[in-house]
Amino acid sequence: MAGNGNENADGDFSFSAAAARDALPRITTEKGAKSADVCHDDTAPRVNFQTIDELHSLQKKRSAPTTPLKEGGGVVMGTSGPTTPSSGETMLQSVSASLASLTRETGPKLIRGDPTSAAKVAHVPHTPTSVPAADVSDSGLKFTHILHNLSPAELYEQAIKYEKGSFVTSTGALATLSGAKTGRSPKDKRVVKDETTASELWWGKGSPNIEMDEQTFLVNRERAVDYLNSLDKVFVNDQYLNWDPENRIKVRIVSARAYHSLFMHNMCIRPTPEELENFGTPDFTIYNAGKFPCNRYTHYMTSSTSVDINLGRREMVILGTQYAGEMKKGLFGVMHYLMPKRKILSLHSGCNMGKEGDVALFFGLSGTGKTTLSTDHNRYLIGDDEHCWSDAGVSNIEGGCYAKCIDLSREKEPDIWNAIKFGTVLENVVFDEHTREVDYNDKSVTENTRAAYPIEYIPNSKIPCVGPHPKNVILLACDAFGVLPPISKLDLAQTMYHFISGYTALVAGTEEGVKEPRATFSACFGAAFIMLHPTKYAAMLAEKMQAQGATGWLVNTGWSGGSYGAGSRIKLAYTRKIIDAIHSGSLLNATYHKTEIFGLEIPNEVEGVPYEILEPMNAWEDKEAYKDTLLKLAGLFRNNFETFTSHKIGDDGKLTEEILAAGPNF
Numbered sequence: 001m002a003g004n005g006n007e008n009a010d011g012d013f014s015f016s017a018a019a020a021r022d023a024l025p026r027i028t029t030e031k032g033a034k035s036a037d038v039c040h041d042d043t044a045p046r047v048n049f050q051t052i053d054e055l056h057s058l059q060k061k062r063s064a065p066t067t068p069l070k071e072g073g074g075v076v077m078g079t080s081g082p083t084t085p086s087s088g089e090t091m092l093q094s095v096s097a098s099l100a101s102l103t104r105e106t107g108p109k110l111i112r113g114d115p116t117s118a119a120k121v122a123h124v125p126h127t128p129t130s131v132p133a134a135d136v137s138d139s140g141l142k143f144t145h146i147l148h149n150l151s152p153a154e155l156y157e158q159a160i161k162y163e164k165g166s167f168v169t170s171t172g173a174l175a176t177l178s179g180a181k182t183g184r185s186p187k188d189k190r191v192v193k194d195e196t197t198a199s200e201l202w203w204g205k206g207s208p209n210i211e212m213d214e215q216t217f218l219v220n221r222e223r224a225v226d227y228l229n230s231l232d233k234v235f236v237n238d239q240y241l242n243w244d245p246e247n248r249i250k251v252r253i254v255s256a257r258a259y260h261s262l263f264m265h266n267m268c269i270r271p272t273p274e275e276l277e278n279f280g281t282p283d284f285t286i287y288n289a290g291k292f293p294c295n296r297y298t299h300y301m302t303s304s305t306s307v308d309i310n311l312g313r314r315e316m317v318i319l320g321t322q323y324a325g326e327m328k329k330g331l332f333g334v335m336h337y338l339m340p341k342r343k344i345l346s347l348h349s350g351c352n353m354g355k356e357g358d359v360a361l362f363f364g365l366s367g368t369g370k371t372t373l374s375t376d377h378n379r380y381l382i383g384d385d386e387h388c389w390s391d392a393g394v395s396n397i398e399g400g401c402y403a404k405c406i407d408l409s410r411e412k413e414p415d416i417w418n419a420i421k422f423g424t425v426l427e428n429v430v431f432d433e434h435t436r437e438v439d440y441n442d443k444s445v446t447e448n449t450r451a452a453y454p455i456e457y458i459p460n461s462k463i464p465c466v467g468p469h470p471k472n473v474i475l476l477a478c479d480a481f482g483v484l485p486p487i488s489k490l491d492l493a494q495t496m497y498h499f500i501s502g503y504t505a506l507v508a509g510t511e512e513g514v515k516e517p518r519a520t521f522s523a524c525f526g527a528a529f530i531m532l533h534p535t536k537y538a539a540m541l542a543e544k545m546q547a548q549g550a551t552g553w554l555v556n557t558g559w560s561g562g563s564y565g566a567g568s569r570i571k572l573a574y575t576r577k578i579i580d581a582i583h584s585g586s587l588l589n590a591t592y593h594k595t596e597i598f599g600l601e602i603p604n605e606v607e608g609v610p611y612e613i614l615e616p617m618n619a620w621e622d623k624e625a626y627k628d629t630l631l632k633l634a635g636l637f638r639n640n641f642e643t644f645t646s647h648k649i650g651d652d653g654k655l656t657e658e659i660l661a662a663g664p665n666f
């Protein structure tokens, strides 16, 4: 009678079976009882799985073609596929061709999907390729898994599983490390000089285009391709550049890291599933083998990093740097070549539009405020960094923004703050190990911490990212000397003079003690990215501004009341008021006075901005020091412009003379 609990003879504890029966209804277990009477351990309906594997297989629903895995594995593909390939197979054929070694006839054997699903994939029949026996090699026998246009969620999983230093922050962003390089490496950039580019591009003093020959490019390309093919899996992004549908460029990015794939997913224009189905052959391909160095014994290599552009082959190779910005800015360089050929001006500028359709461009070097000031809660954001200006108006080149995060605050930059959420890549930031809250003031890894997010993360972004012709052209300079006025109006010649000069002055280091500001002159506010001589872009800008009657402005987002160390950076709130006054048109009707030396027109009043700071000299206590510093800066401008004095700008000889006269006078 085991289990009845009443066997204890001394009766210390006992309950009767009958009492138990009274408390609990009797369970019917007789055969033939109706199923409704059978007791279940919960009230949920019956399930469709018998095993844990079946349960897991139910969890994932098949989706649009952007998702990599076909159920039960992938399609295996060498360069020669079945006679009527499906769109997935066409993609694999195309990627296999992209990854083909230049010395072997066929591309690698590719499988769609993550290698962890390899067991299933292995069962998929493979159409044998007709590889000559002599070409059989270990690399020819192996498979590479292709992770094609993964979604952000899938890329998060890949990063967190396989890339050290990947974490989800408290707001859902993906924190990543870019490795040894936390910024671009302009000295390691090479451009292939061939018969065409020798005459087309800007070479020599001041040019960012350091030459390399075709043969050396192929050596680096082969190195990158062999490295990528040696991996178990590579990421492939097929995306677009330029929101102007008539001048859209198809780009393919092959990379080894989920970080790179998610970065480009955010920064380039994302195709719809239909567009991806019909993507076809890319116009330009990046091979990002940044985890692998270049070979320093290779001709032209001066370090273990090499970023190589071949315009003829429409390819870019990255070796020895994992900083994702190289891809973004490499493609920008390509646009600076392709677009002017179509009479379209490419611009290193932010761009936004008011409710009335008034468009403003924000030019400026890195850190001067393009992203900060174009992200304006009262205006539509067209883009923060790279644009085209065609006969039809402006268009953003990119599909995302790349904001500096150092000292980011919710109060001062709420829209950027709120964009740092699920899907956003956060580079090189420091966070609390437990709460995963980011400390935006922490420069332990680098000062150049960055967030890359899709443009639609900004609430008032203008999708599609196009707009009419600009009304205002704002040149931003962060003048750490503190002598340029916070706002001045420019005539056309002055606008061109400052556009070609491309001035900013940042503070050299962030170490203790006062450091001398260092002036930077970068033609067209982006010499690192331009391909043609600066005067070609300047001539186009002059022509467009003239035709549209656009007004030029110079805005100093840097120091006031003294140079770095003595003065302080102009409050962002004041700069925003200045920008508001430009947009509203109120500054067009203001009264002005002209400054000495630079001949800049300063408004006598700007709503919401203290009068004392409008005229820089007023804000300096030591007037002599102000004059000396102003003269010093004027000298730097003059020296820099010397290389341009022998160049004609456009067909208009008069404008060239005016531009030369628009510089400082002393």
Ligand SMILES: Nc1ncnc2c1ncn2[C@@H]1O[C@H](COP(=O)(O)OP(=O)(O)OP(=O)(O)O)[C@@H](O)[C@H]1O
Binding pocket: 364, 365, 366, 367, 368, 369, 370, 371, 372, 373, 384, 385, 402, 403, 404, 405, 406, 557, 558, 569, 570, 571, 572, 573, 575
């Ligand atoms: N008065 C000001 N105006 C603009 N920005 C300011 C001002 N004061 C401080 N800042 C800070 O300066 C930085 C400007 O960086 P921003 O990201 O806008 O540069 P950017 O021109 O977009 O550069 P990049 O081309 O490298 O992306 C921001 O961190 C911003 O908070």
Ligand SMILES: O=C([O-])CC(=O)C(=O)O
Binding pocket: 183, 184, 325, 326, 328, 329, 365, 366, 385, 402
């Ligand atoms: O390219 C980068 O790393 C960031 C950027 O926008 C610039 O420097 O202009």
Ligand SMILES: [Ca+2]
Binding pocket: 370, 371, 384, 385, 402, 403, 404
């Ligand atoms: Ca920016």
Ligand SMILES: [Mn+2]
Binding pocket: 348, 366, 385
């Ligand atoms: Mn930029």
